[in-house]
Amino acid sequence: MNGGAGGAAAERAQSEVLGTVLLLGLTVAVVGTTVALGGAALDDSQQTADLQRVEGAMTQLDSKASLVAHGGSPSQRARVDVGRGADLRVDEDAGWLEIEVSGGANGTYTNRTSLGAIVYERGGETVAYQGGGVWRSTGGRSEMVSPPEFHYRGTDGPETLTLPLVTIEKGSAGLSETVQISESATDARPVFPNADYGNPLADSNVTVEITVQSEYADAWGRFFESRTSASVTDLTDDRVRIELRTATVHPTLSASVSATGRAELRMGDIDWLYADSYNSTNGTYSSQPPGENASVQTRGEFALTRGGGGNTERIKIRGNLTAESFNIPPGQSDKLNVTNKSTETAFDELAPVEGGIRQRIAGVRNRSLADTAPKQSTGIDLSGDETAVIDETTYVDGDVSLSDRATLSVTDGATLHVAGELTGDGSESRIELDTSSGNITVLVDEAVDLSGNNTIRAAGNGRATLYVDDSISLRDTAAVTTVNDTRIDIHNTGRIDLTGSVNIAADRDVASNLWLYSSGDDVDMEGGQNDAERIRFTGVFYAPQSEVTLKDRMEINGSFTFRRFSFEDGYIEIHYDEALRTRRPFNGETVPVVSYLHVSRHGVVVESG
Incomplete structure (x- = not known):
């Protein structure tokens, strides 16, 4: 019995020792693994921190290199x-x-500039x-950490791409x-323009x-794509090609309403929308x-989407609805009625209009009417x-x-250049653009502001063109109209505000007789509370x-194209003029x-300091 008990005790002692050894071994293994994993994690964290720190240092280096490259410091x-x-x-x-320039009379011009780089590498x-x-x-x-020195589409002149390349030389x-x-x-040294090709590009x-x-x-490709209207093609893993559109023809007007930007079209802020068509x-x-x-x-x-459909009562489109995607909340689909097809598809972004507008404004400015116009004035105040009649080309160095019932008539094919503002207030004042004896051109350098029931009206079976190199504001019952068989084109570079019972319309609903182009950032349209x-x-x-922001009540005959639409309690009727289907903006020009385009090379020498 004692021997058996002793043997059992010995076995228990051996088991305890073995268990202790196994436990210690497991502990050592776990600790070793933890240390190894922790060390790897610490290394990863340290590498991430180092790279982030170097990004900041390289950005500082960027600003200093730019200062030297452009002559700000020797x-x-x-560090x-x-x-x-x-x-x-x-x-x-x-x-x-x-850079490769081709298609012109002087053949193909090619220039390749070595860039070089200051490179930090770890892991x-x-x-x-x-x-x-x-x-x-x-x-x-x-990915891009900070952009190269790249300037595109200035707002105070023709669209310009400027690319000063900073190149790296080893000390x-x-x-x-x-x-x-x-x-x-x-x-x-300049890379472009050069002896073969110059600016403006459209001339060539x-x-x-x-x-x-x-x-x-x-990353270079994505940068160009985000900053320009360029077409970017990946040629290989380390090579991209960017094709700049120096000129374009805008497409035909096949839509009643077209939102050309990537932002969503939020219809939950519309109370009521009805769209159909007619043929003028x-x-x-x-x-x-x-x-x-x-x-x-x-x-x-x-x-x-707004509030599960927002305040929307009904959206009826007698025709087609096209979007990249649809977001219709459950239980809200009955508010949307599309009589033909709803299609999910993508379409190309439209080219900007700023270049076309600026080109046309420059055509008037280049006539230097301040020096050459046969009639000069320091201002007109009626x-x-x-009543005043302008029947010859006139330059007004003022407003x-x-x-209150005053009338200004521009006739006999005259061009009027106003260096200041054009304003109309009070009641029943009129600016008449009489095209019966020749087309009329008016350039206003500053704002156009009409209130009350003042009007601009084109007549005479010809064509009138109004250029406004600033903002346009129409309030109350102000109007811009054109009679049947007379066309008016309005080109604007600034903000547009239309407030109240404003009327901008071609007679007899002929939408192709009135064209309003704008390159301004914002258009606000706010109608009244009743029809x-x-x-x-x-x-x-x-x-x-x-x-564009559309608020309260309005009726639209023709076609609306904007980058992005916003709505506030809108009650909107849209009647597409099918006669526009084959028409192009800018007359298809x-x-x-x-x-x-300006490209230049600026070298810097980099070495240990």
């Missing part, structure tokens, strides 16, 4: 904390940018300063954590292609039964029953203002760069997109 120093296991170097052969990831920008590459994909000393950036012995009818070879090519060649809208050829389209999402006070628009409103 030299600058920047880049390299850290453990990392490399900082100058690579003169890192990438190039090639297979890189951060680099190249071409005036900072880029990062991770796992085969690159005599390798890099340390203190980097010195100095002027290159080679002076800055050329195609411009920019090709970038770089480890960060996909067959008479006025009211003389015909409602047509089924309306078309509402958006490049983004068609969304009936009130009461006063034109009318009030008698609604805004009435008959014509073509073509503003694919602009955002080619209009510039990029008018001016």
Whole structure:
């Protein structure tokens, strides 16, 4: 018995020792694994922190290199904390940018500029300063940290692309954590324009292609795509081609309403919308039964979402609805009635109109009427029953203002250039554009502001053109109209505000007789609270760069094109004029997109400081 008990005790002792050994072994293994994993995690965290720190340092280096490259300083120093296991170097052969201009009378012009780069690398990831920008590459994909010096589409002149390339040259000393950036012995030089081709590009009818070879090519491509209307093609993993549209022809007007931007079309803020069609060649809208050829389209999402449908009572489209996608909340689909087809599809973004508008305004300004006009004036101020007639080309070095039944008539094919504002207030003042003896052109350098029931009216079976290089504001019952068989084209570069029972309309609902183009950022239209006070628009409103807000009641005959639509309690009728289906903006003429191109090379020398 004692022997058995002793044997059992011995076995228990051996088991306890074995268990202790196993427990210690497991503990050591767990601790070792934890240390290994923790060490790897710490390394990853340290690498991420180092890369983020270097991104900031490279951005500082970017600003200092720009200062030297553009003559602001002969030299600058920047510090880049390299850290453990990392490399900082100058690579003169890192990438190039090639510009090719073709299609003109002088054949094809090609220039390739080596970019070079300052490269920080750790663990297979890189951060680099190249071409005036900072880029990062991770796992085969690159992204932009800060953009290169790149300027596109100025708002105070023709659309211009300016690309000053900062190129990197390697100095005599390798890099340390203190980097010195100095002027290159080679002076800055222009790449374009040159002896073969110049500006404006539209005069040469050329195609411009920019090709970038770089480890960060996909980020370069996305950058160009986001900043321009260019077509970007990935040629290889490290090469992209950017084709700039120097000119374009705008498409035919096949839609009643077209939202050309990527933002969603939020219909939940509409109370009531009705869209149908008519054909002005067959008479006025009211003389015909409602047509089924309306078309509402958006490049983004068609969304009936606000508050599960918002205040929407009904949206009826007698025709087609096209969107990239639809968002109709459950239980709300009965509020939307499309008689033909609802289609999910994408369509191309429209080219901007700014170049076309600026080109036409420049055509008047280039006549230098301040020096050459046979009639000069320091200002025109009419009130009461006063009348003035402009029957020869006139330059007004000041404002034109009318009030209380005054009349200003422009006739006999005259051109009127107003260096100031054009205003009308009070009641029953009129600006008459009489085209019976020749087409009329009016350029207003500053704002056009009409209130009360003052009007601008075109008549005479010819064509009148009004250029406004600033804002347009119409309030109360102010109007811009054109009689039957007379056309008016309005070109505007600033904000547009239409408030009250405003009437912008072509007689007899012939929408093709009134064209309103705008490159301004914003258009606000606010009608009244009942049908008698609604805004009435008959014509073509073509503003694919602009955002429009439609509030309260309005009736639209013709076609509306904007980048983005917003609505506030809208009660909106839209009647598409089918006669527009074959009509193009700007009469189908080619209009510039990029008018001016400037590319230059600015070298800097980089070495240890």
